[in-house]
Amino acid sequence: MSDLSRQNDGPGCPILSEDDGERITLAYGEGGRLSRRLIRERMLTRFSNDELNSLGDAAFLTPESRQLAFSTDGYTVTPLFFPGGDIGKLAVFGTTNDLSVSGAIPRWLSLSLIIEEGLPWSVLDRVLDSIQSASAIANVTIVTGDTKVVPRGAADKLFITTSGVGEVIEPSPPGARSLQPDDVLIVSGPIGSHGAAILCAREKFDFDPLPISDCAAISQPLISLYLARFTPRAVRDATRGGVAAVLHEWADASGLTCIINESAIPVTDCVRGICELLGLDPLNFANEGTFVLATPSELVESTLEILRKHSVTNQANVIGRVKPRRDNPVLVVRGIGREVVLDEPSGSPLPRIC
């Protein structure tokens, strides 16, 4: 490793603009001795298990349940590290959360890295450490993986793809098409923290305090709900597009209208303040550990009771109801009690001029 890196350490090397140690070179992605060394020294030491250690072309899974859930997602976040998380934690929780909201217990994960030539080893190590601890929290095993190194400029520092397989707990949430009028809408915690944290980190905003991403595993509270047979009609982690995007999708799928009450939606003061300053709406901001759930009204109390026992969802709150289709798919009751249209988010939120 060090031999090759040193070749690049000479004076005038464009890669070493900052003094942060040795860098990853293309040779580590070319499949030979160095690739195997990377896997042996950095992957197997952290993620060791029988399936991965065999270094086969495929992992063999032995499920206990009748049905499996399978999900995949790519992670390209910039910056790689932000208050409350990093790309590694995001790559584990993002995919396991997709399995959890689908009614499954996350079990197995694949991990694919695309590394830009020149990434400091120290950065890769930090991300891999984070993946290791996130996998332990989410209780998933990394059973297969891949690593590529691409020339400078062909990727932005580090891209991660994870695919996850989970075992479905029956009955699983039937989904948004099954929503009924008078179903209750619950949000699992304060909204918009991830979007606000990324915006501040990316733009180097100096708010005090800085918003902290909600990046977290939501499998525990959801599995508790499923096992207790308080199966919701639909659950969705409110990632890109935020809560507004979820409600629009649900209204479309069900042909009903979602009405929420602005004053019932949990938002931290910090996120609210940033949104007020920039003219943005926390309902459109991404979340990475906060979900929206729809459940029949008779299950609301038991659902809240279970959610509030878990630290990640202890601020869960009822935010509104599903109603027969009105003129608009999604409405928000604001200040004076008027129902105002909530538009579907489009593109990333751009701050206003004045």
Next chain:
Amino acid sequence: MKFVDDYRDPTRLKTQLAELRKLITRRWVIMDVCGGQTHGLLRHGLEQALEDVLELVHGPGCPVCVTPAEAIDDAVELAKRPDVVMTSFGDMLRVPGRRGSLLQARARGSDIRIVYSPADAVQLAVKEPAKHVVFFAVGFESTAPATALAVLQARQLGLTNFSLLANHVRVEPAMRAVMQLPGNRIEGMLAAGHVCTVTGFAHYSAFVDQFRVPVVVTGFEPMDLLAGLTGCVRLLESGEPQLCNEYSRSVRPKGNVHAQRLIDEVYCVATVPWRGFREIVDGGLVIRPALRDFDARSRFGLAASLFSSDGDCQSGDVMTGRIKPIECPLFGNPCTPDNPVGAPMVSSEGACSAYYRYARPIEVRT
């Protein structure tokens, strides 16, 4: 969040709303000049709660909306140069010129970056001495002090790679232009609180005397908006066209003298093209000749456009109250925030965007 919550308290809002409704004896036509007020009125449901008793018209106070398409074309053209980094506020990027928006130009390879303050653009020029950083400056007197400061900072730092593509506009001349239009129906005006924070409001006395309509300096939170409307209705009902400040927690009669000095040091008043108006006499601020090195138009030899051409967009009729956004034949089809024909549909302060987001009629709902 105390300073927000205090002005959004539902109980206080309902009481104030009931008081306002009690005062009203006829359907007055009141213009809120600023786009921020337009959005506040619609987002919080105040306009919807008053539409049976008051006619609210949304004036030309959205800086993005009044920036002529020609100015956006200039920005798109400049951004094509390989040595130029074009910077602007995010709001400006989606607004269509005649040859597309800055967002589309960025997708075609131009180096266009969003900044949150003109000072960030100056810092970028320091960091990238091989590039020329242009800040696309739009906005009323509320934004002009910050862009003026950026120019003065650049001069102090001895930067030769920073300039402004300046399209600053002034509120009061636009209000005059509205009042002088044939068939004008405006009976009262809410003046823009943040602009008055900079400019003060004493100068509106002459406006009130000339046009005999009340002008009420108004803020942006729901309680501020209701206070402004209540003040304006009270003056209308008593037949007293007076000047009144309902945003005294921020606005002083003489305004922010320091900010005014900054504007004066960098800009002079000029007649400029406005989208929706062709041009407005004394409606803009242009960079003083002594600072022409920081004027992108001068640096890159761009001719200033004489008049604004608006294409099919009826923003002029919307911003002067001749039609409501929903009465425009393009509203919702084909003009939507994803496919805007004109700036008022895409700007976060635009009247058309406010109606599309918060008060879309049933027939154009998707």
